[in-house]
Amino acid sequence: MTVISAGTAEGGQELLSRSELTAKELLREVGSVLRLSEAEAALLAEVETEAPEDQTMIINMGPQHPSTHGVLRLMLELQGETVLRCKPIIGYLHTGMEKTGEALTYMQGGTNVTRMDYLSPLNNELVFSMAVEKLLGIDGDIPERAVWMRMLLSELNRMSSHLLFLATNGMDLGAVSMMLYGWREREDVLRFFQKVTGLRMNHNFIRPGGVAADLPAGWRDDVLAILEGLPSRLEEYDILMTGQPIWRERLQGVGVITAQEAIALGATGPILRSTGVAWDLRRDMPYLHYDELEFDVIVGQYGDAYDRYSIRFNEIRESMRIVYQILERMPSGDFRIQNKKVTPPPRARIDESMEALIHHFKIFTEGFKVPEGEVYVAIESPRGEIGCYIVSDGSSNPYRMHVRAPSFVNIQTMPHMMRGGLVADAVAVISSVDPVLGEVDR
Amino acid sequence: MSDATGTVENAVEIQHGCPVQDSHGQRVLHASRDQYVSVIKALADEGYEMCVDLTGADYLAMPHRTIGFGIQPERFELVVNLLSLSQRKRIRLRVQVPADDVTMPTLFDIHPGTEAHERETFDMFGIVFIGHPDMTRILMPEDWDGHPLRKDYSQGAIPVQFKGAHS
Numbered sequence: 366m367t368v369i370s371a372g373t374a375e376g377g378q379e380l381l382s383r384s385e386l387t388a389k390e391l392l393r394e395v396g397s398v399l400r401l402s403e404a405e406a407a408l409l410a411e412v413e414t415e416a417p418e419d420q421t422m423i424i425n426m427g428p429q430h431p432s433t434h435g436v437l438r439l440m441l442e443l444q445g446e447t448v449l450r451c452k453p454i455i456g457y458l459h460t461g462m463e464k465t466g467e468a469l470t471y472m473q474g475g476t477n478v479t480r481m482d483y484l485s486p487l488n489n490e491l492v493f494s495m496a497v498e499k500l501l502g503i504d505g506d507i508p509e510r511a512v513w514m515r516m517l518l519s520e521l522n523r524m525s526s527h528l529l530f531l532a533t534n535g536m537d538l539g540a541v542s543m544m545l546y547g548w549r550e551r552e553d554v555l556r557f558f559q560k561v562t563g564l565r566m567n568h569n570f571i572r573p574g575g576v577a578a579d580l581p582a583g584w585r586d587d588v589l590a591i592l593e594g595l596p597s598r599l600e601e602y603d604i605l606m607t608g609q610p611i612w613r614e615r616l617q618g619v620g621v622i623t624a625q626e627a628i629a630l631g632a633t634g635p636i637l638r639s640t641g642v643a644w645d646l647r648r649d650m651p652y653l654h655y656d657e658l659e660f661d662v663i664v665g666q667y668g669d670a671y672d673r674y675s676i677r678f679n680e681i682r683e684s685m686r687i688v689y690q691i692l693e694r695m696p697s698g699d700f701r702i703q704n705k706k707v708t709p710p711p712r713a714r715i716d717e718s719m720e721a722l723i724h725h726f727k728i729f730t731e732g733f734k735v736p737e738g739e740v741y742v743a744i745e746s747p748r749g750e751i752g753c754y755i756v757s758d759g760s761s762n763p764y765r766m767h768v769r770a771p772s773f774v775n776i777q778t779m780p781h782m783m784r785g786g787l788v789a790d791a792v793a794v795i796s797s798v799d800p801v802l803g804e805v806d807r
Numbered sequence: 808m809s810d811a812t813g814t815v816e817n818a819v820e821i822q823h824g825c826p827v828q829d830s831h832g833q834r835v836l837h838a839s840r841d842q843y844v845s846v847i848k849a850l851a852d853e854g855y856e857m858c859v860d861l862t863g864a865d866y867l868a869m870p871h872r873t874i875g876f877g878i879q880p881e882r883f884e885l886v887v888n889l890l891s892l893s894q895r896k897r898i899r900l901r902v903q904v905p906a907d908d909v910t911m912p913t914l915f916d917i918h919p920g921t922e923a924h925e926r927e928t929f930d931m932f933g934i935v936f937i938g939h940p941d942m943t944r945i946l947m948p949e950d951w952d953g954h955p956l957r958k959d960y961s962q963g964a965i966p967v968q969f970k971g972a973h974s
Contacts (some may be wrong), residue, residue, distance in 0.1 A: 377941050456946040463931070464955055468962060497830050628857050628892065631920030642892065649895050715950040740831045741888055741899060744861070752860055754886060758869050765956075769888070777923050806946060 371432060373805075378450040378548050380423055380440035422442055426791065428457050434533065434795065435802030439779070446787050451780040455773075458806035462620060466766035469734030471497050474763065475569040481768055482804040484529055485568055487522040489768070489804075490571040491515055494724070495652065496742040496753040497573040500735050501707065506624075509700040511575035517588070517691045518561070518571065520684045521742075522597075525554035526747035527677045528798050529682075531602060534674060536797040538615050550598060557587050573706050574786040575701025592685055599681065607678070613680025616671035620782035620794035621666055630781070633772045635680070636798065639672035641663035646745035660687050670797035678745075679797070707733050732761035741769075748772055748799060770804035819876060823849045825900075826876035835899045837878055843902050844912050846885070855889040855898060858918035861925060862886050863904075863932040867958040874903075882906035883934060887914070897947055904934055913938040931956035 385520045396795040427438040436457035442450040444507030466477050477495045479486040532547020555565040560581055562570035570577045606612045622632070624640035637644055645662040649657040663679045666671025701708050710721040735757040743752035757767040775798050782794045820827040822848045828835040828845040838846045847858075852966050864884045866872060883904035890897055904911060914921040925936040926945040933954035937941060943949060953960050 378945065378949050450868075456944075456948070459946040461955055464962060493969075502831075629919050631857055631859055631918070633859070644892055649892075650897075705918065738831060739886075741860070741886075741897075743897075750859060752888065754860065754862060754888070756864055758872075764869065765864045767862045767886075769862075773927075774920060775924060777920060 378454050379458075380442065380450065380454075382423065386803060387663050400736075404424065404747045416649065416742070418788050421449060421774070434800055435777070437795070437802055439791070439795070439802060439806070441788065441791065443618055443788060444557070445680060446785045447493060447787070448791060451783045453776050453779055455776065455802070455805050458802050460807070462807040463765075468762065469761065470761045471573055471735055472729065472761075472768065475506065475572055476567070478766075479567045479569055480803065481770060481807055482746060482748065482772070482786050482801045484526045484801050485522045485747050486567050486743075487518045488744060488751060490569065491519055492742055492753045492768075493572050493748075493755075493766075494573045494741055496755045499740045499742055500738050500755060500757050501573070502736070503574065503702060503704060503707070504706070506702055507695045508702060510806045511700050512653050513691055513695050514576050515545075515571055516655070517688060517695070518558070518576075520687045520691070521554050521557065523589075523747045524684045524688075525551045526559075527681045528554070530747075531606075533799075534796045535606065537792050538612070540612065540682070541600065543606060546598070546602065551592050552597065553594065554565055556625055557584075557591060560587065565768045572701075574704065575699070577701075580701045585692060588688065591710075592635060592688060595681070595685060599678070602678075607675070613671065615790075615793055616669065616670050616674055616797070617709070618671075619723070620668070620670045620797055621668050621787065621792045622778055622782055626781055627668070627778065629728060629750055630777050632745070632749070632778050634748065634771055634775070635673050635676045636775055636778060638676055639662060640668035641666055646743060646750060650743075651740075651743055658687055658690050658796075673797040673799075677720075688751055733760060734761050735763075743769070746771055748776060748804075751804075768804070768807060772798075772800040772802070772805045773807075776800050777803060786804050828876070830899075831899065833899060835901060837874065837876055838902050839899050839910065840872075840902055840904065840921075843885075843900070844914070844917070846900065847889070847914055847917055850889055850898065854891045854894050855896075856869045856892060858887060858921050858924075859890045860886075860888040861914065861921050861928060863928045863934055863956070865932060865956065865958045867906075869947060874901075878903065883909060883932060885911055885928070885934065909933055910935045910937055912936070915939055930954065933957065 375575065418528055421442050421444045423442050423516045425438060425440055425441060438454040440452045440454060441448050445766040462477055462481060467476055474493055475490045478489045481489050493713045495504065498507065526766040528547050535543025556566065559565050561584065562568040622640060624642050627637045627640045641664055643662045643664045660683045663676045663683060665676055709725045714721040715725055725758050737757055738761045739756040741752055743750050751771055752769030754767040757762050758764040779794060779798060783791050822836060823903065824842055825836040825838045825846055827836060839951040865882065866880065866884060866885060867882055872880050881903035883906065885904055888897065888902040895924055911934055912927060916939065923945060925939050926943065928934050929942055930944040930946050931935060944951060947955065
């Protein structure tokens with residue numbers, strides 16, 4: 366065995382007691398890093414942050430806490446029940462997916478990225494494929510049917526992800542029946558995914574050049590069954606939660622963040638929209654054919670947990686509206702690009718042509734070569750902007766593959782949302798940020 | 808890089824003192840390390856109010872790459888993606904970081920949201936951000952050796968490290 370040296374002594378990641386902190390570190394942890402005017406900072410400073418050390422306590426929440434959505438560990442400094450400081454500690458699920466991505470070919474890369482945000486795998490595959498296609502210079506040649514299929518799957522995925530948010534948000538706040546309903550509705554969508562892609566999750570279905578297979582017979586009826594069953598159930602949940610006084614009490618005014626803070630911290634998705642900033646990449650920087658569709662960007666006003674809940678709830682309805690339009694407009698034709706460089710020959714050709722067999726073998730063993738260059742592509746995932754930065758050195762593996770994960774950035778807003786709140790509200794805040802630890806840690 | 812747009816003879820567009828490159832239709836600025844903070848600040852004032860991504864790349868395995876614009880390629884590169892919500896534009900900055908002095912100034916004072924990104928870049932590439940309030944590892948354990956995304960950090964050849972375990 367190689368002897369491992371005693372560590373690099375780069376300092377702990379834990380929340381330290383106040384006496385061990387530098388002034389700048391303390392400022393960051395109490396949320397004063399945002400260059401606010403003094404008047405605004407005074408408004409935020411209602412909470413006494415100069416608490417004497419013997420009256421405060423630093424506790425761990427997680428990494429094995431049921432409401433931290435995986436292995437998120439929060440260190441909280443408490444005075445009584447009030448949260449004075451909070452520091453998220455991550456990395457417990459780090460499996461080096463960006464390093465793994467360098468060893469996989471562009472063909473295999475989808476299997477890797479789809480496991481990052483495991484609640485919206487198709488969005489991950491989509492952004493990776495779009496980045497590779499841009500490097501190949503074929504991003505304008507993707508067949509229409511493939512583009513519309515990508516939009517169909519991406520919107521259904523947004524619905525399934527938000528339905529699971531309703532479930533976990535309900536569970537975290539004590540509405541346990543909502544948990545069961547949310548999982549049930551999501552399962553309807555996943556059943557459709559299984560029929561189309563063969564898998565409930567981690568599909569590797571959207572690939573550079575198009576999608577892996579055509580839609581199966583009867584897909585339209587399946588989608589319509591989902592779309593027709595959902596509205597009456599969403600209305601039930603509206604009655605169960607939205608209008609319910611306890612639910613409103615638990616969420617309204619909890620975990621407030623301003624637009625200025627959200628932008629400074631790089632937060633995107635429902636968190637940014639809850640502060641009143643109407644920013645949705647589908648509308649503001651359209652990709653695929655989103656510019657041809659009619660839908661609304663749902664925006665909140667107060668930046669609290671209730672706004673984030675309402676935004677996700679109504680985004681399900683907007684996604685349904687989009688899916689109806691996609692159903693109307695789904696063209697026929699190829700589901701992947703007929704470019705011999707990236708597309709394997711059809712199965713039937715392999716039986717009759719030696720060249721097709723060789724071609725098929727080479728594309729799956731060696732992969733295809735991508736010209737030198739670097740590119741950053743971003744799309745709107747259910748959690749915000751998911752971006753993919755790829756550097757190619759001209760070989761068939763990415764030289765560097767980086768995914769800008771929305772949850773990784775959004776988690777930074779937690780200390781600001783929790784500061785001055787109660788421990789019980791910390792759970793509501795975590796839930797409303799809706800982090801997926803798989804993409805936080807990658 | 809293969810693109811020949813970067814020759815000095817061609818009229819190169821300059822923004823904030825940095826040459827502008829078109830990479831697949833995306834606007835890329837090549838800033839030097841000294842210009843870095845002032846360019847980001849100038850861009851922030853210009854309307855690029857959000858720093859969406861900050862990451863690095865290790866070009867150890869691409870020793871003969873060229874960037875053009877008379878820029879000397881170095882081993883490390885810092886890549887910063889900025890977004891303007893008001894103008895619906897993106898811009899990317901690429902900064903060369905030499906292997907013998909792997910440090911960069913922090914962007915924390917301009918974009919506090921880069922805090923986690925800079926920690927991740929430090930963790931994965933060993934690029935130290937001067938002035939960062941908490942320059943510790945973020946994804947790897949705090950007593951880990953090496954920086955995994957460097958090209959000389961091989962895959963699969965590292966014994967699994969556990970705190971307090973006998974080796």
